[in-house]
Amino acid sequence: MTPQTLSSHKDAYQVILDGVKGGPKEKRLAAQFIPKFFSSFPELADAAINAQLDLCEDEDVSIRRQAIKELPRFATGENIFRVADILTQLLQTDDTAEFNQVNVALVSIFKIDAKGTLGGMFSQILQGEDVVRERAIKFLSTKLKTLPEDVMSKEVEEYVFAETKKVLEDVTGEEFVLLMRVVSGLQALQTVNGRQQLVELVVEQAFLEQALNPADPDTVDRLLQCTRQALPLFSKNVHSTRFVTYFCEHVLPNLSALTSPVAEIDIQLEVLKLLAEMSPFCGDMEKLEANLNMLFTKLVEFMPLPPAEAENGENSTSEEPKLQFSYVECLLFGFHQLGRKLPDFLLDKVDAERLKDFKIRLQYFARGLQVYIRQLRVALQGKSGDALKTEENKIKVVALKITNNINVLIKDLFHNPPSYKSTVTLSWKPVQKAEAVAVKRPSSEGMGSGESTKKPISLLPRRDARQIYNPPSGKYSASIGNFNYEQRGGFRGGRGRGFGARGGRSRGRIY
Numbered sequence: 001m002t003p004q005t006l007s008s009h010k011d012a013y014q015v016i017l018d019g020v021k022g023g024p025k026e027k028r029l030a031a032q033f034i035p036k037f038f039s040s041f042p043e044l045a046d047a048a049i050n051a052q053l054d055l056c057e058d059e060d061v062s063i064r065r066q067a068i069k070e071l072p073r074f075a076t077g078e079n080i081f082r083v084a085d086i087l088t089q090l091l092q093t094d095d096t097a098e099f100n101q102v103n104v105a106l107v108s109i110f111k112i113d114a115k116g117t118l119g120g121m122f123s124q125i126l127q128g129e130d131v132v133r134e135r136a137i138k139f140l141s142t143k144l145k146t147l148p149e150d151v152m153s154k155e156v157e158e159y160v161f162a163e164t165k166k167v168l169e170d171v172t173g174e175e176f177v178l179l180m181r182v183v184s185g186l187q188a189l190q191t192v193n194g195r196q197q198l199v200e201l202v203v204e205q206a207f208l209e210q211a212l213n214p215a216d217p218d219t220v221d222r223l224l225q226c227t228r229q230a231l232p233l234f235s236k237n238v239h240s241t242r243f244v245t246y247f248c249e250h251v252l253p254n255l256s257a258l259t260s261p262v263a264e265i266d267i268q269l270e271v272l273k274l275l276a277e278m279s280p281f282c283g284d285m286e287k288l289e290a291n292l293n294m295l296f297t298k299l300v301e302f303m304p305l306p307p308a309e310a311e312n313g314e315n316s317t318s319e320e321p322k323l324q325f326s327y328v329e330c331l332l333f334g335f336h337q338l339g340r341k342l343p344d345f346l347l348d349k350v351d352a353e354r355l356k357d358f359k360i361r362l363q364y365f366a367r368g369l370q371v372y373i374r375q376l377r378v379a380l381q382g383k384s385g386d387a388l389k390t391e392e393n394k395i396k397v398v399a400l401k402i403t404n405n406i407n408v409l410i411k412d413l414f415h416n417p418p419s420y421k422s423t424v425t426l427s428w429k430p431v432q433k434a435e436a437v438a439v440k441r442p443s444s445e446g447m448g449s450g451e452s453t454k455k456p457i458s459l460l461p462r463r464d465a466r467q468i469y470n471p472p473s474g475k476y477s478a479s480i481g482n483f484n485y486e487q488r489g490g491f492r493g494g495r496g497r498g499f500g501a502r503g504g505r506s507r508g509r510i511y
Contacts, residue, residue, distance in 0.1 A: 013041050017051045024060060031055050031066040035073035049074055053086060061095055068101045075109040075117075084109060084120025089128065091135040106139065110147060114156045122163040134175070137167075141178040145185045157188040161197075168201060173225055176205055180229045195238045202230040208246045214254035221261035223251070227274045239283035244338075247275045248291035252298050272330035276426055279337035292338050292345050296358075299331040303361040323368045325402050329427060332409045340420040347417055362410055369407050376400040401427035 016037070019030035030051065038048050052074065055067035068090060075083040087109070090102045110117045125136050144152065144160070164183050171179065183189060184198060206226035213219045227243055234240045251258070251271055260267035285291060304321030339345055346355060376396055383393060405424040412419045 010041060010044070013037055013044060014047075017044070017047055020051045020054045024063065027055055027058060027060070027063050028066060031063060031070060035070040038074055039076065045079070049079065049082065056086070056090060061098060064093075064095075065098055065101050068098065068105055072105050072108045072112070075112050080109060080113045080116035081120045081123075084117040085123055086120075088121045088124040088136050089132055091139065092129065092131045103139065103143070107143060107147075110143075111151055114147070114151050114153070115159050118156070118159060118163065122167070125167055137175055137178050137182075141181045144182060149187070152187070154188055157186040160186060161189070165201065168205065171205075173221065177225065177229065184233075192235075192237045195233045195235065199230055199233050199238060202226050202233070203242060206230075206243075206246075208242055212246075212250040212254060214251075214257040215259050217259045217261040220258055220267065224261070224270065224274070227278070231274070231277055234278060234281035236281065238281070240278040240281040241283045241285055244275065244278050244282040245285060245287070245291060247271070247278070248294050249287070251275070252294050255298065269326055269330070272327055272334075273426075273428065276330040276333045277429075279334040282338060282341075285338070285341065288338065288342055289345070289349055292335070292342055293349070295331060295335045295338060296345075296350070299328070299335055300358060300361060302327045302331060303358075303365050305357075305361055306364040323365060325369075325372075325399075325406060328365065329402050329406050332406060333424070333426060336409050336412065336420055336422075339418070343418070343420060346413070359414075362413060366407070366410050366414075369403050369410070373400065373403050373407065376403065398427055401425075 016030055016033045019026040020034075022030075034048050034052050034055075038045070041048065052067055052071065056064055056071070058064050058067070068087075071083055071087060084106070087102055087106050091099065093099050093102065106117065106121075121136050121140065125133050128136070140160075161183055164179050168176065168179060180198070180202070183201070186194075188194060189198060203226075206223060212223065223246075230240070230243060252275075255268050255271065258267045258271065302324050304323070307320055342349070346358075350358070376399055379396055380388070380393065380400065387393060388397060405427055408422050408424050412422045
């Protein structure tokens, strides 16, 4: 049939549109033929789209699926925004097959007009029902990275970033994590400048300009999650200075008062681990001496003095101090990293009596280290392959890493003058296949060029390899261990609901 002939059959097309009010057979036919002849009757475009939407809400799930499957055929010109908006609302379905059909339809219209599709989706994210918003954000976090480069052009990526910043003004913790995953996967941001922009987004959410309330688990949770999101972005060119400064000035002084967002988490150890991981990427610090002093003070707190001896030369009946290796590894590593920026700190900034006290504590700790290192090496001697994969031996391997790390760093501090040259890999960091080869960042970072790095930034929560290890009891009895911290849902509290104060939106169909 020619276009002229089709145009003369407007009444026939109207009959097809009216078929949505008929029985199941008429509706199935309408679901197929309304989109098929849609472009031939522009004057009936609104009526055609509305008729198809009626089918998308039919009680018969098979009719709904057929109608949804055909929706992309309406995605032309000005209609793309509306179709994307509709499909985004349809993500709220609880029918798995229907949900998958909506996903397929959304991906297909992305390939027609990515920016127009994003416009419809972000419209619902900003104004739609909570369930729609949640599923739309999850869709973007999983699907955008699968789209080809010709679809995700620089212009489209810039639009994603701009719209995401609007959404981040009012989000829950879970939404924040997902949205950071969206923007961190954009090729346009795989540069020094791009990473810096991402860090700025996290800084805004972390409220680093406000004092920390250690008694509020929501505030603590916000800081932990934001820091976790920032960690993969830091490098020698993208500095962690603001986060490290905040931890030194607001977190360490309140370390023992921190309230955990999750009952079973060792919140102090989690915080110290984050500080340790950030410290190598700290740039010039305004209050370096004061922050080093705070780190030093906390380090001393976790490094006990030797037990007092009775007059006969034997140990008194007082309980042996415990050596908290996991805490000390974090604090010593952080102090060692920042100490490189002020190498005369222990010589010129710490008085003689305090330095003498510190060296006594170091010596006592070092003796305890040697005991455990020998015990662990004996326990692991001759074991390889599957034998090292048992839970008990995995824990001992990690414990050996912790004690070896501390041993290396303590030796540096015993130098005269103290040295800060040794390098260690934190015990919970993943083991590289070729540890001897330093992992270098792409040269584009060093040059500050606009070239993309080959591997997008990973913002997924990392499961730590460390587990609780209880060394044998004795003079240096201690606990070497760690509790796996995972992100558990959104931020409770904060700015109203989660990160923001988004009120409930109970709206019906807004097609």
